Amino acid sequence: MKDTPIDYVTVKKKIQEYVVTSVGKSSIREIVRLVNYVEKATGEKFIRMEMGVPGLPPSKVGIEAEIEALKKGVASKYAMIEGVPELKREITRFVKLFLDIDVNPAGCIPTVGSMQGGMATFMVANRNDKNREGTLFIDPGFPVQKQQVIVLGHTYRSFDIYNYRGNKLKDKIESYLVTGKVSSILYSSPNNPSWICFSEKELKIIGELANKYDVIVVEDLAYICMDFRKDYSIPGEPPFQPTVAKYTDNYLLLISSSKVFSYAGQRIGMMVISDKLFIRKYPDLKRYYASDQFGHSMIYGALYALSAGVCHSSQWGLATILKEANDGNYHFIEEVKEYGEKARIMKEMFLKNGFNIVYDKDEGEPIADGFYFTFAYPGFSGSELLEELLYYGISAITLDITGSNRHEGLRACVSYVGWDQMASLEYRLKIFHEHHS
Numbered sequence: 001m002k003d004t005p006i007d008y009v010t011v012k013k014k015i016q017e018y019v020v021t022s023v024g025k026s027s028i029r030e031i032v033r034l035v036n037y038v039e040k041a042t043g044e045k046f047i048r049m050e051m052g053v054p055g056l057p058p059s060k061v062g063i064e065a066e067i068e069a070l071k072k073g074v075a076s077k078y079a080m081i082e083g084v085p086e087l088k089r090e091i092t093r094f095v096k097l098f099l100d101i102d103v104n105p106a107g108c109i110p111t112v113g114s115m116q117g118g119m120a121t122f123m124v125a126n127r128n129d130k131n132r133e134g135t136l137f138i139d140p141g142f143p144v145q146k147q148q149v150i151v152l153g154h155t156y157r158s159f160d161i162y163n164y165r166g167n168k169l170k171d172k173i174e175s176y177l178v179t180g181k182v183s184s185i186l187y188s189s190p191n192n193p194s195w196i197c198f199s200e201k202e203l204k205i206i207g208e209l210a211n212k213y214d215v216i217v218v219e220d221l222a223y224i225c226m227d228f229r230k231d232y233s234i235p236g237e238p239p240f241q242p243t244v245a246k247y248t249d250n251y252l253l254l255i256s257s258s259k260v261f262s263y264a265g266q267r268i269g270m271m272v273i274s275d276k277l278f279i280r281k282y283p284d285l286k287r288y289y290a291s292d293q294f295g296h297s298m299i300y301g302a303l304y305a306l307s308a309g310v311c312h313s314s315q316w317g318l319a320t321i322l323k324e325a326n327d328g329n330y331h332f333i334e335e336v337k338e339y340g341e342k343a344r345i346m347k348e349m350f351l352k353n354g355f356n357i358v359y360d361k362d363e364g365e366p367i368a369d370g371f372y373f374t375f376a377y378p379g380f381s382g383s384e385l386l387e388e389l390l391y392y393g394i395s396a397i398t399l400d401i402t403g404s405n406r407h408e409g410l411r412a413c414v415s416y417v418g419w420d421q422m423a424s425l426e427y428r429l430k431i432f433h434e435h436h437s
Protein backbone atom coordinates (compact mmCIF):
# COMPACT_ATOMS: atom_id res chain seq x y z
CA MET A 1 0.00 0.00 0.00
CA LYS A 2 1.51 3.27 -1.16
CA ASP A 3 0.75 6.93 -0.82
CA THR A 4 -1.01 7.15 -4.18
CA PRO A 5 -2.57 10.30 -5.71
CA ILE A 6 -6.05 8.77 -5.27
CA ASP A 7 -6.83 7.26 -1.89
CA TYR A 8 -5.73 3.63 -2.09
CA VAL A 9 -8.35 2.22 0.28
CA THR A 10 -11.26 3.91 -1.49
CA VAL A 11 -10.17 2.73 -4.95
CA LYS A 12 -9.70 -0.83 -3.65
CA LYS A 13 -13.13 -0.77 -2.04
CA LYS A 14 -14.84 0.49 -5.21
CA ILE A 15 -13.11 -2.17 -7.30
CA GLN A 16 -14.42 -4.84 -4.91
CA GLU A 17 -17.92 -3.35 -5.07
CA TYR A 18 -18.27 -2.78 -8.82
CA VAL A 19 -15.93 -5.10 -10.69
CA VAL A 20 -17.43 -8.45 -11.63
CA THR A 21 -14.35 -10.51 -12.52
CA SER A 22 -11.24 -8.34 -12.86
CA VAL A 23 -10.58 -4.74 -13.85
CA GLY A 24 -8.65 -6.00 -16.88
CA LYS A 25 -11.62 -8.01 -18.18
CA SER A 26 -14.10 -5.16 -17.75
CA SER A 27 -15.77 -3.61 -20.78
CA ILE A 28 -15.26 0.07 -21.60
CA ARG A 29 -18.64 0.97 -20.10
CA GLU A 30 -17.84 -0.94 -16.89
CA ILE A 31 -14.61 1.03 -16.50
CA VAL A 32 -16.59 4.23 -17.04
CA ARG A 33 -18.98 3.25 -14.26
CA LEU A 34 -16.19 2.28 -11.86
CA VAL A 35 -14.28 5.53 -12.41
CA ASN A 36 -17.50 7.56 -11.98
CA TYR A 37 -17.97 5.96 -8.55
CA VAL A 38 -14.34 6.47 -7.51
CA GLU A 39 -14.47 10.12 -8.59
CA LYS A 40 -17.66 10.60 -6.59
CA ALA A 41 -16.28 8.91 -3.48
CA THR A 42 -12.93 10.70 -3.49
CA GLY A 43 -13.87 14.06 -5.03
CA GLU A 44 -10.79 13.66 -7.26
CA LYS A 45 -10.97 14.13 -11.02
CA PHE A 46 -9.43 11.32 -13.12
CA ILE A 47 -7.45 11.61 -16.34
CA ARG A 48 -10.12 9.82 -18.33
CA MET A 49 -8.80 8.06 -21.37
CA GLU A 50 -11.11 5.03 -21.49
CA MET A 51 -13.88 6.10 -23.84
CA GLY A 52 -13.60 7.13 -27.49
CA VAL A 53 -15.95 10.10 -27.46
CA PRO A 54 -15.51 13.45 -29.19
CA GLY A 55 -14.19 16.10 -26.82
CA LEU A 56 -15.11 19.05 -29.03
CA PRO A 57 -18.36 20.94 -29.60
CA PRO A 58 -20.51 19.62 -32.46
CA SER A 59 -20.33 21.10 -35.92
CA LYS A 60 -22.35 24.34 -35.73
CA VAL A 61 -23.52 24.38 -39.35
CA GLY A 62 -25.01 20.94 -38.85
CA ILE A 63 -27.02 21.93 -35.82
CA GLU A 64 -28.39 25.06 -37.44
CA ALA A 65 -29.46 23.09 -40.50
CA GLU A 66 -31.18 20.50 -38.29
CA ILE A 67 -33.11 23.17 -36.40
CA GLU A 68 -34.17 24.71 -39.67
CA ALA A 69 -35.30 21.33 -41.02
CA LEU A 70 -37.26 20.60 -37.85
CA LYS A 71 -39.00 23.96 -38.06
CA LYS A 72 -40.01 23.08 -41.61
CA GLY A 73 -41.74 19.97 -40.28
CA VAL A 74 -39.47 17.06 -41.29
CA ALA A 75 -40.09 15.38 -37.91
CA SER A 76 -43.49 14.15 -39.05
CA LYS A 77 -42.23 12.69 -42.30
CA TYR A 78 -40.44 9.44 -43.01
CA ALA A 79 -37.28 10.06 -44.98
CA MET A 80 -36.49 7.80 -47.92
CA ILE A 81 -34.50 4.77 -46.73
CA GLU A 82 -31.73 5.44 -49.23
CA GLY A 83 -31.35 9.00 -47.92
CA VAL A 84 -32.47 12.47 -48.98
CA PRO A 85 -31.16 13.32 -52.46
CA GLU A 86 -29.29 16.46 -51.27
CA LEU A 87 -27.30 14.37 -48.77
CA LYS A 88 -26.56 11.62 -51.29
CA ARG A 89 -25.23 14.22 -53.72
CA GLU A 90 -22.99 15.79 -51.07
CA ILE A 91 -21.59 12.37 -50.08
CA THR A 92 -20.70 11.77 -53.73
CA ARG A 93 -18.92 15.13 -53.81
CA PHE A 94 -17.21 14.51 -50.45
CA VAL A 95 -15.64 11.21 -51.51
CA LYS A 96 -14.54 12.76 -54.80
CA LEU A 97 -12.98 15.80 -53.14
CA PHE A 98 -11.37 14.09 -50.12
CA LEU A 99 -10.69 10.53 -51.38
CA ASP A 100 -10.53 11.19 -55.12
CA ILE A 101 -12.98 8.41 -55.97
CA ASP A 102 -16.08 8.42 -58.17
CA VAL A 103 -19.26 6.94 -56.72
CA ASN A 104 -22.85 7.52 -57.91
CA PRO A 105 -25.25 9.04 -55.36
CA ALA A 106 -27.20 5.74 -55.51
CA GLY A 107 -24.43 3.99 -53.55
CA CYS A 108 -24.03 6.84 -51.02
CA ILE A 109 -26.39 5.98 -48.20
CA PRO A 110 -26.84 7.45 -44.72
CA THR A 111 -26.85 5.01 -41.79
CA VAL A 112 -27.60 5.38 -38.08
CA GLY A 113 -23.91 5.86 -37.31
CA SER A 114 -21.23 3.62 -38.75
CA MET A 115 -22.39 1.22 -36.10
CA GLN A 116 -25.56 0.50 -38.06
CA GLY A 117 -23.60 0.71 -41.29
CA GLY A 118 -21.48 -2.20 -40.05
CA MET A 119 -24.48 -4.28 -39.04
CA ALA A 120 -26.20 -3.80 -42.40
CA THR A 121 -22.95 -4.53 -44.23
CA PHE A 122 -22.51 -7.87 -42.48
CA MET A 123 -26.18 -8.70 -43.18
CA VAL A 124 -25.58 -8.42 -46.92
CA ALA A 125 -21.86 -8.92 -47.58
CA ASN A 126 -21.67 -12.04 -45.41
CA ARG A 127 -24.76 -13.59 -47.03
CA ASN A 128 -23.88 -13.25 -50.69
CA ASP A 129 -22.38 -16.74 -51.02
CA LYS A 130 -23.76 -19.73 -49.19
CA ASN A 131 -20.34 -21.40 -49.07
CA ARG A 132 -18.67 -18.55 -47.19
CA GLU A 133 -18.86 -17.92 -43.47
CA GLY A 134 -18.10 -14.36 -42.44
CA THR A 135 -15.55 -11.61 -41.89
CA LEU A 136 -11.78 -11.48 -41.64
CA PHE A 137 -10.92 -8.72 -39.15
CA ILE A 138 -7.50 -7.14 -39.43
CA ASP A 139 -6.96 -6.44 -35.74
CA PRO A 140 -6.66 -4.65 -33.39
CA GLY A 141 -10.16 -3.37 -33.88
CA PHE A 142 -13.43 -2.06 -32.59
CA PRO A 143 -14.85 -4.90 -30.44
CA VAL A 144 -18.55 -4.23 -31.17
CA GLN A 145 -18.13 -5.17 -34.82
CA LYS A 146 -17.25 -8.72 -33.82
CA GLN A 147 -20.28 -8.68 -31.56
CA GLN A 148 -22.40 -7.75 -34.59
CA VAL A 149 -21.04 -10.66 -36.61
CA ILE A 150 -21.72 -13.03 -33.73
CA VAL A 151 -25.30 -11.91 -33.13
CA LEU A 152 -25.97 -12.42 -36.85
CA GLY A 153 -24.77 -15.99 -36.52
CA HIS A 154 -21.76 -15.52 -38.81
CA THR A 155 -18.25 -16.59 -37.92
CA TYR A 156 -15.14 -14.47 -38.04
CA ARG A 157 -11.41 -14.86 -38.40
CA SER A 158 -8.87 -12.33 -37.17
CA PHE A 159 -5.19 -11.63 -36.75
CA ASP A 160 -3.10 -8.90 -35.14
CA ILE A 161 -1.41 -6.70 -37.77
CA TYR A 162 1.58 -5.98 -35.48
CA ASN A 163 3.96 -8.49 -37.10
CA TYR A 164 2.48 -8.30 -40.60
CA ARG A 165 3.08 -4.80 -41.88
CA GLY A 166 4.10 -4.08 -45.48
CA ASN A 167 4.78 -7.01 -47.80
CA LYS A 168 4.23 -9.51 -44.98
CA LEU A 169 0.55 -8.64 -45.08
CA LYS A 170 0.03 -10.44 -48.40
CA ASP A 171 0.81 -14.00 -47.32
CA LYS A 172 -0.97 -13.53 -44.02
CA ILE A 173 -4.25 -12.35 -45.56
CA GLU A 174 -3.98 -14.90 -48.35
CA SER A 175 -3.67 -17.73 -45.82
CA TYR A 176 -7.24 -16.91 -44.73
CA LEU A 177 -8.66 -16.22 -48.18
CA VAL A 178 -7.48 -19.51 -49.73
CA THR A 179 -9.88 -21.33 -47.42
CA GLY A 180 -12.69 -19.94 -49.59
CA LYS A 181 -14.65 -19.20 -46.43
CA VAL A 182 -14.14 -15.45 -46.09
CA SER A 183 -16.92 -13.16 -47.33
CA SER A 184 -15.52 -9.79 -46.24
CA ILE A 185 -12.39 -8.16 -44.84
CA LEU A 186 -12.73 -5.32 -42.32
CA TYR A 187 -10.18 -2.90 -40.88
CA SER A 188 -10.07 0.70 -39.71
CA SER A 189 -7.40 3.16 -40.86
CA PRO A 190 -6.52 5.32 -38.96
CA ASN A 191 -7.03 2.44 -36.62
CA ASN A 192 -8.98 2.24 -33.40
CA PRO A 193 -7.22 1.44 -31.01
CA SER A 194 -3.63 1.58 -32.29
CA TRP A 195 -3.78 4.61 -34.62
CA ILE A 196 -1.72 2.79 -37.25
CA CYS A 197 -2.55 3.86 -40.82
CA PHE A 198 -2.24 1.55 -43.79
CA SER A 199 0.20 2.64 -46.50
CA GLU A 200 -0.67 2.72 -50.20
CA LYS A 201 1.39 -0.47 -50.56
CA GLU A 202 -0.71 -2.25 -47.91
CA LEU A 203 -4.00 -0.99 -49.36
CA LYS A 204 -2.88 -2.24 -52.78
CA ILE A 205 -2.16 -5.68 -51.31
CA ILE A 206 -5.62 -5.80 -49.71
CA GLY A 207 -7.35 -4.57 -52.88
CA GLU A 208 -5.57 -7.04 -55.16
CA LEU A 209 -6.34 -9.95 -52.86
CA ALA A 210 -9.99 -8.88 -52.72
CA ASN A 211 -10.04 -9.05 -56.53
CA LYS A 212 -8.28 -12.42 -56.64
CA TYR A 213 -10.57 -14.10 -54.10
CA ASP A 214 -13.72 -12.07 -54.82
CA VAL A 215 -14.04 -10.81 -51.27
CA ILE A 216 -15.68 -7.50 -50.25
CA VAL A 217 -13.41 -5.05 -48.43
CA VAL A 218 -15.13 -3.03 -45.72
CA GLU A 219 -12.93 -0.02 -45.06
CA ASP A 220 -13.92 1.64 -41.80
CA LEU A 221 -12.99 5.32 -42.07
CA ALA A 222 -14.27 6.35 -38.63
CA TYR A 223 -11.29 8.72 -38.40
CA ILE A 224 -11.21 9.88 -42.01
CA CYS A 225 -8.54 12.50 -42.83
CA MET A 226 -7.26 12.40 -39.22
CA ASP A 227 -3.73 11.18 -40.01
CA PHE A 228 -2.30 14.62 -39.34
CA ARG A 229 1.13 13.76 -40.78
CA LYS A 230 -0.43 14.59 -44.15
CA ASP A 231 -2.59 17.55 -45.07
CA TYR A 232 -5.84 16.13 -46.43
CA SER A 233 -7.70 19.36 -45.73
CA ILE A 234 -7.96 20.99 -49.17
CA PRO A 235 -10.96 19.70 -51.13
CA GLY A 236 -10.06 18.42 -54.55
CA GLU A 237 -6.31 18.72 -54.06
CA PRO A 238 -3.82 15.97 -53.27
CA PRO A 239 -2.85 14.37 -51.00
CA PHE A 240 -6.13 12.50 -50.56
CA GLN A 241 -7.18 10.15 -47.77
CA PRO A 242 -5.68 6.80 -48.85
CA THR A 243 -8.28 4.18 -49.61
CA VAL A 244 -8.56 0.63 -50.89
CA ALA A 245 -11.08 1.99 -53.41
CA LYS A 246 -8.08 2.85 -55.61
CA TYR A 247 -7.21 -0.84 -55.94
CA THR A 248 -10.48 -2.74 -56.10
CA ASP A 249 -14.14 -2.27 -57.05
CA ASN A 250 -15.12 -4.77 -54.37
CA TYR A 251 -15.33 -2.14 -51.67
CA LEU A 252 -17.75 -0.61 -49.22
CA LEU A 253 -16.67 2.35 -47.09
CA LEU A 254 -18.08 3.23 -43.69
CA ILE A 255 -17.54 6.92 -42.95
CA SER A 256 -18.54 8.06 -39.49
CA SER A 257 -19.44 11.66 -38.72
CA SER A 258 -18.99 11.10 -34.97
CA LYS A 259 -15.35 12.10 -34.53
CA VAL A 260 -14.42 14.11 -37.58
CA PHE A 261 -17.50 16.37 -37.32
CA SER A 262 -18.01 15.80 -33.54
CA TYR A 263 -21.51 14.57 -34.40
CA ALA A 264 -21.67 11.33 -32.40
CA GLY A 265 -24.97 12.10 -30.65
CA GLN A 266 -26.91 12.59 -33.88
CA ARG A 267 -26.14 9.00 -34.90
CA ILE A 268 -25.55 9.52 -38.58
CA GLY A 269 -22.84 8.01 -40.73
CA MET A 270 -22.30 7.25 -44.40
CA MET A 271 -22.09 4.00 -46.29
CA VAL A 272 -20.42 4.26 -49.68
CA ILE A 273 -20.80 1.29 -52.02
CA SER A 274 -18.75 1.14 -55.21
CA ASP A 275 -20.78 1.48 -58.41
CA LYS A 276 -19.84 -2.04 -59.53
CA LEU A 277 -20.67 -3.66 -56.20
CA PHE A 278 -23.97 -1.77 -55.96
CA ILE A 279 -25.38 -3.33 -59.12
CA ARG A 280 -23.69 -6.70 -58.76
CA LYS A 281 -25.98 -9.71 -58.57
CA TYR A 282 -25.40 -12.49 -56.06
CA PRO A 283 -28.00 -15.27 -56.48
CA ASP A 284 -27.47 -16.46 -52.89
CA LEU A 285 -28.79 -13.14 -51.53
CA LYS A 286 -32.24 -14.38 -52.53
CA ARG A 287 -32.13 -16.65 -49.50
CA TYR A 288 -32.72 -13.51 -47.40
CA TYR A 289 -33.84 -10.70 -49.69
CA ALA A 290 -36.32 -10.17 -52.50
CA SER A 291 -33.57 -9.13 -54.89
CA ASP A 292 -30.22 -10.64 -55.79
CA GLN A 293 -28.70 -7.18 -56.34
CA PHE A 294 -26.26 -6.02 -53.65
CA GLY A 295 -27.40 -2.38 -53.45
CA HIS A 296 -31.10 -3.20 -53.53
CA SER A 297 -30.68 -5.82 -50.81
CA MET A 298 -28.75 -3.32 -48.71
CA ILE A 299 -31.42 -0.61 -48.89
CA TYR A 300 -34.72 -2.48 -49.14
CA GLY A 301 -33.55 -5.59 -47.28
CA ALA A 302 -31.08 -4.76 -44.52
CA LEU A 303 -31.53 -1.04 -43.81
CA TYR A 304 -35.31 -1.25 -44.13
CA ALA A 305 -35.41 -4.11 -41.64
CA LEU A 306 -33.09 -2.34 -39.21
CA SER A 307 -34.61 1.13 -38.92
CA ALA A 308 -36.27 2.10 -42.22
CA GLY A 309 -33.74 4.84 -42.66
CA VAL A 310 -32.08 7.59 -40.69
CA CYS A 311 -33.48 10.47 -38.61
CA HIS A 312 -34.73 13.06 -41.10
CA SER A 313 -33.26 16.19 -39.49
CA SER A 314 -29.84 14.57 -38.99
CA GLN A 315 -29.73 13.97 -42.72
CA TRP A 316 -30.18 17.69 -43.36
CA GLY A 317 -27.55 18.44 -40.72
CA LEU A 318 -25.01 16.16 -42.36
CA ALA A 319 -25.90 17.35 -45.87
CA THR A 320 -25.10 20.91 -44.81
CA ILE A 321 -21.87 19.94 -43.00
CA LEU A 322 -20.68 18.14 -46.12
CA LYS A 323 -21.72 20.96 -48.46
CA GLU A 324 -19.75 23.46 -46.38
CA ALA A 325 -16.74 21.12 -46.24
CA ASN A 326 -16.96 20.38 -49.98
CA ASP A 327 -17.23 24.09 -50.83
CA GLY A 328 -14.13 24.75 -48.74
CA ASN A 329 -16.01 26.85 -46.17
CA TYR A 330 -15.86 24.45 -43.21
CA HIS A 331 -12.33 23.47 -42.23
CA PHE A 332 -13.20 20.38 -40.23
CA ILE A 333 -9.65 19.05 -40.09
CA GLU A 334 -8.43 22.27 -38.48
CA GLU A 335 -10.95 21.71 -35.69
CA VAL A 336 -9.92 18.12 -34.87
CA LYS A 337 -6.18 18.73 -35.18
CA GLU A 338 -6.24 19.51 -31.48
CA TYR A 339 -6.39 15.75 -30.81
CA GLY A 340 -3.03 15.30 -32.55
CA GLU A 341 -1.44 18.05 -30.49
CA LYS A 342 -2.76 16.55 -27.27
CA ALA A 343 -1.49 13.10 -28.25
CA ARG A 344 1.98 14.48 -28.99
CA ILE A 345 2.25 16.11 -25.57
CA MET A 346 0.75 13.17 -23.67
CA LYS A 347 2.94 10.59 -25.42
CA GLU A 348 6.01 12.59 -24.48
CA MET A 349 4.92 12.52 -20.83
CA PHE A 350 4.42 8.76 -20.90
CA LEU A 351 7.79 8.16 -22.57
CA LYS A 352 9.60 10.41 -20.11
CA ASN A 353 8.23 8.36 -17.23
CA GLY A 354 9.28 4.88 -18.27
CA PHE A 355 6.32 3.91 -20.46
CA ASN A 356 6.64 2.81 -24.07
CA ILE A 357 4.33 3.12 -27.07
CA VAL A 358 3.12 -0.34 -28.16
CA TYR A 359 2.05 0.22 -31.78
CA ASP A 360 4.71 2.78 -32.58
CA LYS A 361 5.43 2.49 -36.31
CA ASP A 362 3.82 2.49 -39.73
CA GLU A 363 6.29 0.42 -41.75
CA GLY A 364 9.29 2.05 -40.09
CA GLU A 365 7.81 5.55 -39.95
CA PRO A 366 6.77 6.87 -36.51
CA ILE A 367 3.06 6.59 -36.02
CA ALA A 368 0.85 9.68 -36.29
CA ASP A 369 -0.38 11.60 -33.25
CA GLY A 370 -4.15 11.39 -33.12
CA PHE A 371 -7.27 10.33 -31.29
CA TYR A 372 -5.75 7.21 -29.66
CA PHE A 373 -2.36 5.84 -28.70
CA THR A 374 -1.27 2.61 -27.06
CA PHE A 375 1.16 2.28 -24.17
CA ALA A 376 2.73 -0.20 -21.74
CA TYR A 377 4.99 -0.19 -18.67
CA PRO A 378 7.75 -2.77 -18.18
CA GLY A 379 6.82 -5.69 -15.95
CA PHE A 380 3.05 -5.17 -16.13
CA SER A 381 0.41 -7.01 -18.12
CA GLY A 382 -2.27 -4.74 -19.57
CA SER A 383 -4.82 -5.82 -16.93
CA GLU A 384 -2.38 -5.23 -14.08
CA LEU A 385 -1.42 -1.84 -15.44
CA LEU A 386 -5.04 -0.79 -15.93
CA GLU A 387 -5.84 -1.56 -12.30
CA GLU A 388 -2.65 -0.05 -10.89
CA LEU A 389 -3.14 3.21 -12.80
CA LEU A 390 -6.54 3.68 -11.16
CA TYR A 391 -4.74 4.42 -7.87
CA TYR A 392 -2.93 7.19 -9.74
CA GLY A 393 -6.13 8.68 -11.15
CA ILE A 394 -5.63 7.51 -14.74
CA SER A 395 -8.13 5.35 -16.66
CA ALA A 396 -7.78 3.54 -20.00
CA ILE A 397 -8.77 0.17 -21.54
CA THR A 398 -6.75 -2.97 -22.20
CA LEU A 399 -5.74 -3.95 -25.73
CA ASP A 400 -6.83 -7.52 -24.95
CA ILE A 401 -10.46 -6.68 -25.73
CA THR A 402 -9.53 -5.32 -29.19
CA GLY A 403 -8.08 -8.53 -30.64
CA SER A 404 -4.50 -7.40 -30.07
CA ASN A 405 -1.81 -9.92 -29.17
CA ARG A 406 0.07 -7.21 -27.29
CA HIS A 407 -1.24 -8.29 -23.91
CA GLU A 408 0.94 -5.76 -22.13
CA GLY A 409 -0.77 -2.80 -23.73
CA LEU A 410 -3.46 -0.26 -22.92
CA ARG A 411 -5.31 2.14 -25.19
CA ALA A 412 -5.50 5.82 -24.34
CA CYS A 413 -8.06 8.12 -25.91
CA VAL A 414 -6.94 11.75 -25.75
CA SER A 415 -10.25 13.47 -26.49
CA TYR A 416 -11.60 13.81 -22.97
CA VAL A 417 -8.39 14.92 -21.32
CA GLY A 418 -8.64 18.67 -20.75
CA TRP A 419 -5.72 21.00 -21.44
CA ASP A 420 -6.03 22.02 -17.77
CA GLN A 421 -5.31 18.39 -16.78
CA MET A 422 -1.93 18.07 -18.49
CA ALA A 423 0.07 19.13 -15.44
CA SER A 424 -1.87 16.69 -13.28
CA LEU A 425 -1.24 13.86 -15.78
CA GLU A 426 2.47 14.61 -15.76
CA TYR A 427 2.57 14.61 -11.96
CA ARG A 428 0.65 11.35 -11.66
CA LEU A 429 2.84 9.58 -14.22
CA LYS A 430 5.94 10.81 -12.39
CA ILE A 431 4.72 9.44 -9.04
CA PHE A 432 3.75 6.15 -10.72
CA HIS A 433 7.24 5.85 -12.19
CA GLU A 434 8.87 6.66 -8.84
CA HIS A 435 6.81 3.96 -7.15
CA HIS A 436 7.52 1.29 -9.76
CA SER A 437 10.94 1.82 -11.28
Ligand SMILES: Cc1ncc(COP(=O)(O)O)c(C=O)c1O
Nearest residue numbers: 113114115142188192222256258
Ligand atom coordinates in the same frame (compact mmCIF):
# COMPACT_ATOMS: atom_id res chain seq x y z
C1 LIG B 1 -13.32 2.05 -35.72
C2 LIG B 1 -14.71 2.53 -35.45
N1 LIG B 1 -15.70 2.16 -36.26
C3 LIG B 1 -16.96 2.56 -36.05
C4 LIG B 1 -17.28 3.38 -34.99
C5 LIG B 1 -18.71 3.75 -34.79
O1 LIG B 1 -18.99 5.03 -35.25
P1 LIG B 1 -20.41 5.70 -35.17
O2 LIG B 1 -20.41 6.61 -33.99
O3 LIG B 1 -20.55 6.46 -36.47
O4 LIG B 1 -21.46 4.64 -35.06
C6 LIG B 1 -16.28 3.79 -34.11
C7 LIG B 1 -16.61 4.61 -32.96
O5 LIG B 1 -15.88 4.78 -32.01
C8 LIG B 1 -14.96 3.34 -34.34
O6 LIG B 1 -13.95 3.68 -33.54
